[in-house]
Amino acid sequence: MPTDVRPYNRDVIIRAFEDEDWPQVWPIIREVVRAKDTFTYDPEMTEEQARADWIAPAGGLGLTVVAEDEGKILGTAEMDRNRPGPGAHVSTASFMVAADARGRGVGRALVGYALDWGRKRGYAGMQFNAVAASNVHAVHLYESLGFRIVGTVPGAFEHPTLGRVGLHVMYHDFAAD
Amino acid sequence: MPTDVRPYNRDVIIRAFEDEDWPQVWPIIREVVRAKDTFTYDPEMTEEQARADWIAPAGGLGLTVVAEDEGKILGTAEMDRNRPGPGAHVSTASFMVAADARGRGVGRALVGYALDWGRKRGYAGMQFNAVAASNVHAVHLYESLGFRIVGTVPGAFEHPTLGRVGLHVMYHDFAAD
Numbered sequence: 001m002p003t004d005v006r007p008y009n010r011d012v013i014i015r016a017f018e019d020e021d022w023p024q025v026w027p028i029i030r031e032v033v034r035a036k037d038t039f040t041y042d043p044e045m046t047e048e049q050a051r052a053d054w055i056a057p058a059g060g061l062g063l064t065v066v067a068e069d070e071g072k073i074l075g076t077a078e079m080d081r082n083r084p085g086p087g088a089h090v091s092t093a094s095f096m097v098a099a100d101a102r103g104r105g106v107g108r109a110l111v112g113y114a115l116d117w118g119r120k121r122g123y124a125g126m127q128f129n130a131v132a133a134s135n136v137h138a139v140h141l142y143e144s145l146g147f148r149i150v151g152t153v154p155g156a157f158e159h160p161t162l163g164r165v166g167l168h169v170m171y172h173d174f175a176a177d
Numbered sequence: 178m179p180t181d182v183r184p185y186n187r188d189v190i191i192r193a194f195e196d197e198d199w200p201q202v203w204p205i206i207r208e209v210v211r212a213k214d215t216f217t218y219d220p221e222m223t224e225e226q227a228r229a230d231w232i233a234p235a236g237g238l239g240l241t242v243v244a245e246d247e248g249k250i251l252g253t254a255e256m257d258r259n260r261p262g263p264g265a266h267v268s269t270a271s272f273m274v275a276a277d278a279r280g281r282g283v284g285r286a287l288v289g290y291a292l293d294w295g296r297k298r299g300y301a302g303m304q305f306n307a308v309a310a311s312n313v314h315a316v317h318l319y320e321s322l323g324f325r326i327v328g329t330v331p332g333a334f335e336h337p338t339l340g341r342v343g344l345h346v347m348y349h350d351f352a353a354d
Contacts, residue, residue, distance in 0.1 A: 033262065036262060036263050037263075039262065039263070040260035040261060040262050040263050040264035040265075041261060041262045042261040042262045043262050043263075082333075083217035083307060083333075084217060084218060084219040085210065085213060085216065085217050085218045085219045085220050086213050086214075086216070086217050086220075086309070086334050086335040086336065086337075087217035087307060087333060087334060087335070087344065088217075088335070089333075089335055089341075090330070090333045124332060124333075124341070125332075125333075127330055127333065129306070130260060130264065132263070149328075150328040150329065150330050150331075150346070151326075151327040151328015151329070151346050152327065152328070153267070153304055153327050153346065153348050154327075154348070154350065155301060155302075155350075156259075156260075156264060156266075156267045156301075156302075156304065156348075157263050157264060158263040158264070158265070158266055159263065160263075164266075164301070167264065169327070169328050169330065169346050171330050171331070171333075173331065173332075
């Protein structure tokens with residue numbers, strides 16, 4: 001391992017988002033959505049829209065966290081109930097990691113945090129509604145943490161270089177842990 | 178066929194929702210969501226929330242229609258893009274039929290209308306994100322109109338009498354027509 005690559009899965013701190021984090025969180029969201037290769041978000045979303053979408057309101061069911069290392073924010077996750085009413089017992093979450101912090105366990109730490117959050121809140125499981133099949137690294141990470149592909153909507157994700165690829169629905173049943 | 182049951186699939190008119198329809202549409206939505214047996218909506222949703230959720234804004238991508246027979250509204254459908262950004266080429270739709278108008282082809286007429294809408298708008302297909310597996314009538318109707326079950330999230334729908342049942346993701350690929 002190169003000396004400048006730290007094993008963030010040991011050292012990263014995951015904590016609740018605070019307002020003063022936004023100037024570091026927005027560039028991560030902007031980079032991810034403008035790349036158009038992982039999220040089904042509007043790639044031209046404004047900073048205001050991004051904040052409304054990603055930052056869970058205080059006191060609500062959702063939670064937004066950041067992965068921090070000595071003041072630098074490396075990634076972020078947003079957790080929430082997946083659906084209201086008769087779907088309210090299933091949680092969901094989304095994850096973004098800064099391009100220059102990938103491959104060092106930040107995503108794994110965030111997903112692990114989200115799973116703990118979901119279990120502690122009493123959810124029956126966690127569903128990911130739209131995972132681009134081309135995002136092989138994420139799919140493998142999720143599978144290694146107990147998610148399975150429930151189904152794949154064919155061609156539902158327009159990848160900028162690969163063309164239309166599938167969108168996986170993935171699920172982690174907490175009762176199976 | 179009993180004489181008081183009209184074949185609505187022949188006679189029903191599907192047309193764009195107009196403001197003056199709301200007093201007939203809201204009771205249908207209220208009845209459906211409070212039954213808690215088909216939609217993952219908040220069963221206690223207010224009239225204001227229902228209107229914001231169901232009625233597509235004029236001039237946007239979405240469309241809300243009603244099924245009408247001689248001034249009586251029997252059902253309603255809401256069509257839209259399923260996801261923004263790299264998912265923007267797939268449409269979605271939702272359907273509600275008044276309890277006293279079921280089993281007479283109103284739902285079939287609404288789904289057929291939605292499929293035509295999606296094709297004409299140039300979408301690649303139509304996805305249903307959360308179809309309760311216990312809603313066998315709807316699942317069969319969708320399958321008969323070209324949808325297939327892509328996957329089922331186990332136990333993701335809390336049915337009021339059956340307990341937790343699966344939630345199907347269904348997809349109709351317009352290229353396969």
